Amino acid sequence: MTNPDVSPVGFAATDHPRAPLERDRGVLWLMLGAVLVLGGIFGVASFVWQMIDGSSGVTDDAAAQGRIAGLFATQTPPATFYVEVAGPYTVWLDDGGVLDSGTRDNIVAAANCEATFADGTTKTFRGAIQGSSVQIGNMATVGTFDAPVGAAEVECHSERFGRRSDRDQLEKERTFYVTPGSPGVGWLSWVGMFAGIPALILGFMALARGWTGGVRTRKRRTRGSVAPHEM
Amino acid sequence: MGFLKNLQATKDAMTAGLRGEGPSEEALASLTPEQRAKYDEQMARVAGAQAQAADAQAGVVAAHADSVARRPLRGPAGEFVFGSETLGVMLSEEQIASMSSAELMAWQTQQSKDQFKDLLKNPFGGKKAPAAPMAPVGSAPVDRGQQIAVERSARDAAREPYLAAYPVPVVFSRLATRSKTQIEEVTAYLASSGLATRPDLVYGLYRVPDQISPGSLRGDRGRVVEWDIVHAPSTGLSPTTAAPSAVFFDGEERWVARRTGEPSVADEELVLAYLTAAGIGPDQCLGIARSLAIRSEGGGEGETSYTFSRVTGAHAFHPAGMGAGVVDQMKRSRPLDLPSGAPTGIHMAALNWRAIARAVHPMSHRAYTIPSPFPYLPSSPQELIRMYLEIVGVRPNDAYSTAVTEDGVRNILGREVKAGGLVTVTTNSGDSQPCADGESRKRLTGGSLVVLVYRDREEYAAGRDRWAAYQRDVLQSSLESQTGWNRPVEALDYARLPGGLRSLIKAAEKVADFVDMDSSSSPIDDLAPHRYCWPPEK
Numbered sequence: 001m002t003n004p005d006v007s008p009v010g011f012a013a014t015d016h017p018r019a020p021l022e023r024d025r026g027v028l029w030l031m032l033g034a035v036l037v038l039g040g041i042f043g044v045a046s047f048v049w050q051m052i053d054g055s056s057g058v059t060d061d062a063a064a065q066g067r068i069a070g071l072f073a074t075q076t077p078p079a080t081f082y083v084e085v086a087g088p089y090t091v092w093l094d095d096g097g098v099l100d101s102g103t104r105d106n107i108v109a110a111a112n113c114e115a116t117f118a119d120g121t122t123k124t125f126r127g128a129i130q131g132s133s134v135q136i137g138n139m140a141t142v143g144t145f146d147a148p149v150g151a152a153e154v155e156c157h158s159e160r161f162g163r164r165s166d167r168d169q170l171e172k173e174r175t176f177y178v179t180p181g182s183p184g185v186g187w188l189s190w191v192g193m194f195a196g197i198p199a200l201i202l203g204f205m206a207l208a209r210g211w212t213g214g215v216r217t218r219k220r221r222t223r224g225s226v227a228p229h230e231m
Numbered sequence: 232m233g234f235l236k237n238l239q240a241t242k243d244a245m246t247a248g249l250r251g252e253g254p255s256e257e258a259l260a261s262l263t264p265e266q267r268a269k270y271d272e273q274m275a276r277v278a279g280a281q282a283q284a285a286d287a288q289a290g291v292v293a294a295h296a297d298s299v300a301r302r303p304l305r306g307p308a309g310e311f312v313f314g315s316e317t318l319g320v321m322l323s324e325e326q327i328a329s330m331s332s333a334e335l336m337a338w339q340t341q342q343s344k345d346q347f348k349d350l351l352k353n354p355f356g357g358k359k360a361p362a363a364p365m366a367p368v369g370s371a372p373v374d375r376g377q378q379i380a381v382e383r384s385a386r387d388a389a390r391e392p393y394l395a396a397y398p399v400p401v402v403f404s405r406l407a408t409r410s411k412t413q414i415e416e417v418t419a420y421l422a423s424s425g426l427a428t429r430p431d432l433v434y435g436l437y438r439v440p441d442q443i444s445p446g447s448l449r450g451d452r453g454r455v456v457e458w459d460i461v462h463a464p465s466t467g468l469s470p471t472t473a474a475p476s477a478v479f480f481d482g483e484e485r486w487v488a489r490r491t492g493e494p495s496v497a498d499e500e501l502v503l504a505y506l507t508a509a510g511i512g513p514d515q516c517l518g519i520a521r522s523l524a525i526r527s528e529g530g531g532e533g534e535t536s537y538t539f540s541r542v543t544g545a546h547a548f549h550p551a552g553m554g555a556g557v558v559d560q561m562k563r564s565r566p567l568d569l570p571s572g573a574p575t576g577i578h579m580a581a582l583n584w585r586a587i588a589r590a591v592h593p594m595s596h597r598a599y600t601i602p603s604p605f606p607y608l609p610s611s612p613q614e615l616i617r618m619y620l621e622i623v624g625v626r627p628n629d630a631y632s633t634a635v636t637e638d639g640v641r642n643i644l645g646r647e648v649k650a651g652g653l654v655t656v657t658t659n660s661g662d663s664q665p666c667a668d669g670e671s672r673k674r675l676t677g678g679s680l681v682v683l684v685y686r687d688r689e690e691y692a693a694g695r696d697r698w699a700a701y702q703r704d705v706l707q708s709s710l711e712s713q714t715g716w717n718r719p720v721e722a723l724d725y726a727r728l729p730g731g732l733r734s735l736i737k738a739a740e741k742v743a744d745f746v747d748m749d750s751s752s753s754p755i756d757d758l759a760p761h762r763y764c765w766p767p768e769k
Contacts, residue, residue: 002598004379005613006405006459008667013408013416013423020472021419212453215412215419 014215022218029210036203043196050185051136058092058139062177068093068111069157071170078116078155079178083147089115090183091142091154093127094175103169104140106162108133110170111142118150128161134183141183142176154178285327292318303586303714306707308605312589375601382606386614389607393701395624395694401434403613404460407667411452413438414546417460418474421517425468426460427475427550434461434620435518435633435684436548440677442525442538442643443666445596445659451526457667460518461616461633475517476551478505478558482522482544482762488566489764494717496569496763498545499579499632499684504569505547505561506631509554513686517548519632525643525677527659538659540677541640542762566768571717577631578687578695582619582710584612584635585679595676596645596661607705612678615710622701623694625685632684638715640758643677680714720767721760 010016014023066079083089091113098104109128116122125143127133134141142156158170254270262270299316302309310316330338373381404424408416417436421427439457447454480486480501487496502519506512522544529536547554561567573579587608592599599610609615612635619625620633647656663671685691702708724737741757759765 002375002379002664003611003613004383005611005617006403006667008405008407008665008669009420010668011407011416013406013420016423018470019419019423020470020474021416208453212409212411215415 020218021215023213024216025213026210029206029213031210033203033206033208033210036199036206038203040196040198040200040203043192043199047185047189047193047196050189058136058177058179061179062092063089063180064154064178066154066156066176066178068174068176069155070173071110071158071160071167073157073171073173075155075157076173078153079176080151080153081178083117083149083152086148087146087180088144088182089147089152090144090179090181091125091156092139092177092179092183093142093156094138094177095140096172096174097138098169102163103166104135106166107158107169107174108140108142110158110161111156111176112159113142113154113156113176115145115147115152115154117148117152119148121148132183139177144182281327288327301712303583303710303712304590304708308587308590308608309707311604312586375598378601379610382601382603382610383614385606386609389705390618390622390701393622393697393705395622395690395697397624399621399624399626400464401617401620402462402464404462405439405667406458406460408456408458409452410454410456413456413458414477415474417458418477418548420458421460421548422472422474423470424460424465425470426462426465427473427517428471429465429468430475430517430550431514431628432463432465433517434463434625434627434630435520436460437518437520437634437636438523440523440525440540440635440637440679442527442540442659442675442677444672445527445538445675446673451524455666455668455670455672459613459635463627473551475548476553478547478549478554479522480505480545480547480558480763482542483759483765484565484763485765486561486565486567486763487569488768489720489761490769491722491767492719493767494571495720495761496571497579497581497717498542498762499682500569500571500573501567501763502545502547503574503577503631503684504567505554505557506549507574508561509549509557511547511549511553513631514628515549515553516631517550518634519684520546520548520634521636521682522546523637523677525675536644536657536659537642538644538675539640539642540637541758542637544762566764573684576687578683578685578691580619580681580683580711581714581716582615582681582683583679583712583714584615584681584710586708586710586713587615588612588676588678592676594645594647594661595643596647596658596673598662598664599676607707609706612681615681616683618701619681619683619698622698623691625683625691625694629686629688629691630684631686632682634682635678635680636682637677637679639760641677641679643675645675680716681710720764723766 011023013019014021063083064079064081067076069076093108093111095104095107098107107127109126111127112124113126114122114124123145125145127140127142130141130143154176156176160167161170259267259270295318299305299313302313304312305316327335406417406420418427421436426433437459439459441457443455443457480498482498486501489495498521499519506516506519521542523540524543525538525540527536527538590605591603591608591610601610603610609618616633616635645658645661647658648654649656659673659675661673661675664674665671666674702710724733761767
């Protein structure tokens with residue numbers, strides 16, 4: 001105790017075995033709090049896990065890997081792969097660890113790709129025009145396409161985009177990956193995250209309320225002499 | 232040449248004027264009667280202005296002397312908190328009258344130079360606390376506890392000559408409770424400790440006026456709230472199952488009729504009226520405790536944050552089964568005709584702890600300053616209580632109330648000056664400090680007043696003389712000053728308007744504040760300025 005005049009007796013009115021009162025914990029509040037806290041932890045943790053898993057999965061799960069031709073350079077060979085189940089595929093660009101976010105955005109925006117499928121159809125897409133762009137670590141999405149079953153190939157090159165000072169970065173050849181599926185985490189994970197955080201806050205409040213509870217007369221009374229400083 | 236001569240003459244005349252010499256007798260004799268009359272008129276004006284300046288200076292000196300005399304703290308701590316006791320170098324009336332304009336100008340120039348030097352030395356005007364005179368012992372760093380003990384023993388030794396002839400041992404048992412159930416827990420503790428059966432051993436009890444865990448998500452009802460039970464040593468008491476009563480008097484209810492300008496009602500005065508009517512003496516009274524609510528508000532974007540402590544009423548603690556029906560009787564008789572001040576035979580002392588806290592515990596979010604900048608002053612209000620009880624010699628069977636508390640509404644957020652005075656930080660986050668349950672938690676320390684109410688005796692009057700001497704000689708203080716006790720009842724806003732119209736205007740003001748998002752209006756502004764007697768009688 002910082003104050004030498006004071007003798008602390010703790011929660012003597014409720015916690016001492018001989019106290020006439022005992023704390024009446026709010027069991028329902030405690031249960032509700034526990035459910036909310038566990039649900040909140042699950043929601044937030046699953047979101048975080050999917051984010052981490054998504055970022056590590058780009059290179060591990062890649063169906064193909066290629067090089068994005070630099071600005072003014074000759075076209076690099078296409079990345080080829082076989083589509084066994086028709087569905088969405090995503091092209092990810094590895095920026096190699098560019099720190100400046102503006103330069104990084106320009107590198108992604110300058111990327112232009114064309115996917116060619118076995119049935120002869122093609123799909124072109126640009127990093128500058130995406131419904132939503134995802135960046136995880138050094139990886140950034142260039143675009144997504146739906147691929148039919150059969151052989152497929154993707155070739156990419158950089159075109160002029162953004163500041164002149166970024167031109168040297170656009171001239172560099174970079175690696176891209178083609179992964180099955182759409183980028184990022186599913187909507188369910190977002191719901192889990194947005195619901196999980198308030199659930200955690202409410203859960204801790206409910207736990208606190210339950211833990212505080214009320215007081216009630218102690219059922220088992222004892223007799224004896226007790227001094228305040230012993231309580 | 233004539234022009235140069237005239238110029239020289241004018242210069243000589245100005246120099247003579249600046250020297251206060253004025254025109255020579257010959258020059259005056261050469262004046263026409265009209266010129267002489269004009270000259271005399273001007274001289275009379277100068278004399279009048281000098282007299283006015285002298286009066287104004289005398290007024291400033293008297294006002295300053297009066298404000299110094301009313302200070303609760305004198306000496307170094309008083310100067311630290313309230314500024315210098317002297318007004319700086321001032322000229323006497325005689326000096327002003329005898330000085331020429333040139334001398335006066337030279338003196339003022341010198342004063343300005345001195346002030347400029349002061350400004351360079353101390354650009355932000357903050358007064359630095361003097362160095363602690365009690366240096367750590369030896370070369371090894373002394374920890375906080377050791378330094379507290381060293382300072383404390385020096386204060387105890389200084390108090391020795393003033394102590395009552397008989398020992399007055401005092402124990403502060405600090406109980407941890409939860410806000411929601413604090414009154415039940417306090418009464419349960421009084422029962423389980425056996426003190427409920429021996430109110431003659433109890434000096435009083437009070438909610439410790441601090442906010443523990445400010446900023447926690449727990450909410451006010453679940454917050455840890457501490458209570459101090461001040462009593463004589465009480466070993467060997469038997470617990471009782473009968474918890475004492477705690478009768479509440481709501482401060483927002485109008486119990487007493489008071490007009491604007493009349494003394495407001497102190498909580499202890501109203502509760503004493505109840506105890507007297509109930510026939511409960513100090514030997515049966517466990518204490519009068521002001522009820523405190525401490526709440527945090529604001530703090531959003533662009534908003535000022537507040538953690539304000541407010542007295543909401545008072546509890547009277549006494550053994551169960553006493554005073555039945557008295558409160559109802561009092562309610563039926565409202566507004567009560569309650570004279571201001573202590574009833575005959577009872578002494579009330581309100582000591583200005585806030586003034587001391589500003590010197591020794593200036594940051595409410597931190598523990599009190601160690602080494603103390605003013606080690607002759609008590610470090611805590613509990614120590615001040617101990618000093619008073621030991622010197623006056625008050626026995627617990629005469630005590631109605633002994634408490635550290637607040638008066639009115641006060642923002643208790645911590646304020647810390649940083650960057651040499653450039654930045655003032657307001658915060659609720661500070662040091663973790665041990666609580667009554669052994670846990671360390673952050674804390675905002677409150678407390679403005681130390682209140683002691685007791686049955687008076689002859690020996691206590693002599694004890695108060697010793698207390699006055701101790702205050703004067705050791706504490707260098709007059710702690711009964713500026714406590715706000717019984718401060719005059721304020722006038723009601725729009726007092727001349729009918730009640731309905733007044734309420735309408737107040738409601739319109741609130742709507743306007745809301746619509747304007749007026750962040751300058753504080754929640755404190757909306758609270759009643761007085762308890763038990765608001766609104767004032769017409």
